[in-house]
Amino acid sequence: MEGKRNVIHELEQGKEDWTILILKVIDRSLISEILSSYQKAISLLNPGGGFPAPQTKFTVSLSPQNEGFSDMDFKNVFKKRKISEKESEKVVKVCVGKGQDGACIEDGYCWRKYGQKEILGSKNPRGYYRCTRRFSQGCLAVKQVQRSDTDPSVFEVKYLGTHTCDDVTPATAAVNHASVRETERKPEHDTERMEEDMMLSLVEIENKKAIFRTFSFSKAEPENAEWKSEIFPENLMEKWSPATSGSVITTSELMSAPTSVTNSPTGDPYLSPFIDLDADFSFDSYLDLLS
DNA sequence: AGCATTTGACCATG
DNA sequence: CATGGTCAAATGCT
Numbered sequence: 001m002e003g004k005r006n007v008i009h010e011l012e013q014g015k016e017d018w019t020i021l022i023l024k025v026i027d028r029s030l031i032s033e034i035l036s037s038y039q040k041a042i043s044l045l046n047p048g049g050g051f052p053a054p055q056t057k058f059t060v061s062l063s064p065q066n067e068g069f070s071d072m073d074f075k076n077v078f079k080k081r082k083i084s085e086k087e088s089e090k091v092v093k094v095c096v097g098k099g100q101d102g103a104c105i106e107d108g109y110c111w112r113k114y115g116q117k118e119i120l121g122s123k124n125p126r127g128y129y130r131c132t133r134r135f136s137q138g139c140l141a142v143k144q145v146q147r148s149d150t151d152p153s154v155f156e157v158k159y160l161g162t163h164t165c166d167d168v169t170p171a172t173a174a175v176n177h178a179s180v181r182e183t184e185r186k187p188e189h190d191t192e193r194m195e196e197d198m199m200l201s202l203v204e205i206e207n208k209k210a211i212f213r214t215f216s217f218s219k220a221e222p223e224n225a226e227w228k229s230e231i232f233p234e235n236l237m238e239k240w241s242p243a244t245s246g247s248v249i250t251t252s253e254l255m256s257a258p259t260s261v262t263n264s265p266t267g268d269p270y271l272s273p274f275i276d277l278d279a280d281f282s283f284d285s286y287l288d289l290l291s
Numbered sequence: 292a293g294c295a296t297t298t299g300a301c302c303a304t305g
Numbered sequence: 306c307a308t309g310g311t312c313a314a315a316t317g318c319t
Contacts, residue, residue, distance in 0.1 A: 112294095112295070112296085113295075113296055113297080114296090114310095114311070114312075114313095115297090115298085115310070115311060115312080116296090116297070116298075117308090117309065117310070117311095119308085119309075120307085120308065120309085126309085126310095128310070128311075130311095132295095142310095144310090
């Protein structure tokens with residue numbers, strides 16, 4: 001009985017996390033399916049229990065003028081995000097890496113390691129990478145990758161400089177694969193492909209979620225515009241930015257959002273901290289729309 | 292053989 | 306002088 005309760009709790013936790021992600025993810029149709037699955041699973045485990053009372057009313061604040069959020073912020077997702085004033089490098093991106101040494105973190109570009117350093121006060125060395133097109137195309141993009149001291153599964157990736165090359169690796173295509181396929185899918189799709197898509201997307205989105213949870217940026221400043229537009233494609237920013245800050249994102253807006261994914265090298269629309277929205281979002285009302 | 296990675300040396304900065 | 310970033314020779318891999 002205790003175990004069942006834990007499972008329900010975990011599912012609900014996951015559900016909340018997904019809801020946070022919905023505000024970020026372009027390919028909503030797939031997320032809707034996942035969300036429905038969560039709900040079905042909870043219902044099956046907890047018949048008659050229904051949804052927990054709207055503690056599910058929460059706020060997500062992602063204004064560029066107060067970007068950056070801590071683990072605590074995401075542990076208390078129902079509270080308005082408190083902003084840290086962190087002044088630092090051009091960009092600091094914290095993300096989960098799949099590689100054993102951080103060299104394989106997928107961001108769509110080809111990198112070549114040119115150095116590694118032990119950093120004072122850090123357990124793990126920092127790897128230095130530059131774009132492989134440095135000499136062929138004069139691309140000056142550089143990144144630094146360091147495994148987190150606190151969480152070995154997390155790599156802190158710092159991007160410096162802008163890509164001037166036009167390199168988009170197959171890795172990027174793979175990242176977008178599931179979403180692209182999703183848009184191509186016919187109404188009468190076969191379950192096998194659905195499962196495959198779902199698995200791809202789950203892996204992808206779980207990574208995004210982890211990134212999103214620990215994502216932090218330096219203070220938004222004019223000189224950062226360059227890397228902002230590089231990492232977060234303009235058209236997506238436009239599509240996702242409400243006209244005014246503090247506007248409420250309705251569920252219908254969420255459902256009608258574009259399903260296409262741009263083929264941007266490092267484009268990670270899921271993570272855009274520049275979406276200026278303070279959204280009150282009720283999970284229950286969202287599910288009402290789904291049913 | 293050609294390319295990528297490793298690693299100690301070197302350099303710039305505070 | 307300590308530290309972090311880069312260079313480049315040595316080494317490894319395919």
